[in-house]
Amino acid sequence: MTQINQIYKCPICGNIIEVLHAGAGQLVCCGQPMELMTAKNSDEGQEKHLPVITKTESGVTVTVGSIPHPMEETHFIEWIEIDTVDGKIGKKFLKPGEKAEAFFQTKSEIKSARAYCNVHGLWQTK
Numbered sequence: 001m002t003q004i005n006q007i008y009k010c011p012i013c014g015n016i017i018e019v020l021h022a023g024a025g026q027l028v029c030c031g032q033p034m035e036l037m038t039a040k041n042s043d044e045g046q047e048k049h050l051p052v053i054t055k056t057e058s059g060v061t062v063t064v065g066s067i068p069h070p071m072e073e074t075h076f077i078e079w080i081e082i083d084t085v086d087g088k089i090g091k092k093f094l095k096p097g098e099k100a101e102a103f104f105q106t107k108s109e110i111k112s113a114r115a116y117c118n119v120h121g122l123w124q125t126k
Contacts, residue, residue: 002027005083007122008034016116039114039124049123051080051113059105064115064123069100076100078116084108 002008006019010029017027017034027034043050048065064077071077073096080102081091086109092102100115112126 005089007037007039007116009037010034037122039122040120041124041126049115049117049120051115051123051125053082053110053113053125056103059103059107060110061101061103062113062115064100064117069117071096071098071100075119076117078118081114082106083111083113085111 001022001024002019003022004019007016008019008027009016010032011034012030012032015029015034040049048067049069050065052063052066054061054063060082062080062082064080069077071094076096077094077100079091079093081089082104083089084106088106088108090104090106092104094100094102112124114122114124116122
């Protein structure tokens, strides 16, 4: 059974989906079950991937890593997402060459932030 906001990836073609409505069925792509991605919540090695949440006067800025994450063609943060305590989701898609950060204009308290690295997968800070 799927749950809202879960992230699944196809092991064959790399398609990624985020569940918008929970359901009892199995997610399938390329004739194979999609794999549920589990967010990592502690950095390993030299590269830093955990989202860092900084409150500002008009919202929050989420930066990926305590040191700048690479944003190269072959290694970059694809998106950053916030989840608020009142159930609102904000997401920003990024491209190589941009900074690995996103600003979200909100007064809501942030429950968690997630980021997806095209090489190292899904990361979450609560």
